[in-house]
Amino acid sequence: MSDSNANDHKLRVSKIRDGTVIDHIRGGQAINVLAILGIDGSRGEEVSVGMNVPSDRLARKDIVKVEGRELSQDEVDVLSLIAPDATINIVRDYDVEAKHRVERPDVVEGVLECPNADCITATDEPVTSRFEVLEDGVRCDYCGTIVRENIAELIRE
């Protein structure tokens, strides 16, 4: 193993045996990433969070390391809405087995709640929320409401 690889391990994934490292999250968004993943610590998950750490690419970035859990594609898709620069490292037995950038999906379903109180999705009807992903936000497929800021606040609890 080269020195650089050794450093790589030490700096980025040394605390993870199996799981996911989400790197290059925009500074301050780590808490929202945890919300998207449904992680609040109550179920004993082993999670490390770095916030506003120096980064060559983003100046300041957040980083989240989740032990024992590999993100699904759906989770990565939604993550992309608030962390478009993120890289996902899947770690198995201390090695990075897969590394990929997030890609914004065309549509996210069942994840966000429409903020429009008059939208049909804000009722007890059997309807799954669906949002079109725009360049700079998301749009409810039912009522057309566009949300550009604080998208993480729409995440269903």
Next chain:
Amino acid sequence: MRHDHLITSKQLSRADIETVLDRAAEIDADPEAVAGKYAGTLLGLLFFEPSTRTKMSFETAMKRLGGDVVDMGSIESSSVKKGETLADTVRVIEGYADALVLRHPRQGAPKMASEYVDVPLVNAGDGAGHHPSQTLLDLYTIRENAGLDDLTIGIMGDLKYGRTVHSLAYALTNFDAQQHFISPESLQLPREVVYDLHQEGATVREHDDLDDVLPTLDVLYVTRIQRERFPDEDEYQKVAGQYQIDLETLEAASDDLTVMHPLPRVDEIAPDVDETDHASYFEQAHNGVPVRMALLDLLLGDSA
């Protein structure tokens, strides 16, 4: 036209619109030709909000085509009061009727409902969202009075909550139409609608004073400024007078100006305008029948 449902005017191409309007003109010229065409066909009317014109014109249209209607009746007397979901209601009525017309106070309700049924479903108004069949009769009236290309139209009043306005603005992007939007700042077009109009390449010109554009207009489409939308009466009184049309207002207009209104009006168009050649709002309301006959003919014909 190849749509199973009519949910918004955004789904209509210029060719779709012209197909409906041309068919409406044929029916208007010779209603007897389609008088018994849909004998035995039933249209389900599901109005979760009060309506007079839209409901009666759909009912008239279906009956003039030889068919009949089944009407859910008032909310108070329906199973909605028992807590039935809209999704269940439309699935039940689908078993009785060959097409459905739905008005609902929730935005997006017709879209959701259409996902549960196979018969054609027409959105007859969803909250502050859309009202595409109104738009088709509006376009029919505009085409008859001013033409749909090289058109300068002012759309005035409550642009924020006015679903007829949203639907009309979307549909007009199919034509060479200059659209001017006149309203108090608090009732401007929703930003979502402005976004869509920009996406379609339309130029959105917003004004707070009709005088800025009145002399240039071929059509003035007036909607009611809804007093209940304002946080206090003073705010309403500041703007209400600016958005009322009377003979004095129209002195600055072209002789050919067509004045439209989806009705009902309250005081935004003075009664003395009714007697002028500008007034087209009653003709507009009457056009609801041939246009909805054409729409039903095309939707039921396609689904047959």
